Amino acid sequence: MSLKTLPKSTQSRIGSEQVITRPENVVKELVENALDAGAQSIDVRVVDGGLKEISVKDDGTGVLPEDAPSLAKAHTTSKLSSFEALPDVRTYGFRGEALHSIAQSAGKLIITTRTSDEAVGRSYHFNQNGLVTDEGSCAHPLGTTVVVKGLFQKAAVRRQDTISKKFGTSLASHLQSFRVITPLHDEDATYSENGLPDQTVQIDAVLPKANADVDVVTKTTPDRIFVCVNGRPLTVKNKFDKALKKVIKMIKDAFLGEAAGRKDPFVWLHILLPPRLVDVNLEPNKTAVAFNENLIMPCVEKLIEQAFPPKHLPGTIALID
Ligand code: ADP
Numbered sequence: 001m002s003l004k005t006l007p008k009s010t011q012s013r014i015g016s017e018q019v020i021t022r023p024e025n026v027v028k029e030l031v032e033n034a035l036d037a038g039a040q041s042i043d044v045r046v047v048d049g050g051l052k053e054i055s056v057k058d059d060g061t062g063v064l065p066e067d068a069p070s071l072a073k074a075h076t077t078s079k080l081s082s083f084e085a086l087p088d089v090r091t092y093g094f095r096g097e098a099l100h101s102i103a104q105s106a107g108k109l110i111i112t113t114r115t116s117d118e119a120v121g122r123s124y125h126f127n128q129n130g131l132v133t134d135e136g137s138c139a140h141p142l143g144t145t146v147v148v149k150g151l152f153q154k155a156a157v158r159r160q161d162t163i164s165k166k167f168g169t170s171l172a173s174h175l176q177s178f179r180v181i182t183p184l185h186d187e188d189a190t191y192s193e194n195g196l197p198d199q200t201v202q203i204d205a206v207l208p209k210a211n212a213d214v215d216v217v218t219k220t221t222p223d224r225i226f227v228c229v230n231g232r233p234l235t236v237k238n239k240f241d242k243a244l245k246k247v248i249k250m251i252k253d254a255f256l257g258e259a260a261g262r263k264d265p266f267v268w269l270h271i272l273l274p275p276r277l278v279d280v281n282l283e284p285n286k287t288a289v290a291f292n293e294n295l296i297m298p299c300v301e302k303l304i305e306q307a308f309p310p311k312h313l314p315g316t317i318a319l320i321d
């Protein structure tokens, strides 16, 4: 066999197939781009385990009109200008490969974006070589939405592999998010120095959907319980204080019922309550906090009610008198 140099397009396609081997790689790359663009809020939508559509919408800086045509070209990045600058890179991305690889692995790549200088957004369709084939203006809030359709459409083996692996079903499509706000429980009125009536407890949560696949939400990541209190991450589960342990157990029981003893489902919680009611000084490194569980119970109960409504049993008849 004689040696041949592969055509550029083949070299590049082989490269992409190493970057994007599964739908979750696409989600990760797009979320990192959103974070790099300074997003505060990111919406991820996954249809059919990511094979049909993945969309990631952010409220970041957006992409300038002059930069947009190059977004999905190979080795094109705004984050690194020279090899020497590498140690100073503070962004997730810098290789300028992700969007190009995604374009090559997808049936369609559509990016819609608007910067703060513009009144309307712009939408760009990219072909598999990362070149713009179509563009136009459209309504879009400040930021960027990347839509990837028909992932692995032309890579039959990889597509089949994704379908056959159960966990190819992205975790994100089994989760739901909530924000629940309740007034502070009466009992703590005595704690209050200024007696403000507007004191509230807020819980932001990402929990399994009531009908989520139990295997996906209990096996996908090894550490599945993430809790923040007033912005402070408390990652070590065995250091949760009594109140947090109780909250986690309530959520676990509500979702898993009898199976709850053995498994932890994915749970992400951010609990916000008046700082004066939170003791953060339990440990020198401040990885534990304590608060009176009664403060947050009404909020937790409301959260559970919304996330896991009691099942309507078939054949149940409501009696009205
Ligand atoms: P990298 O992140 O390594 O630079 P990518 O291929 O992921 O490479 O992205 C290429 C470029 O496209 C980025 O450097 C950035 O300038 C721009 N970009 C990608 N996604 C976004 C986004 N969500 N918001 C703003 N700009 C983006």
Ligand code: MG
Pocket: 029, 032, 033, 092, 093, 094, 098, 099
């Ligand atoms: Mg990137």
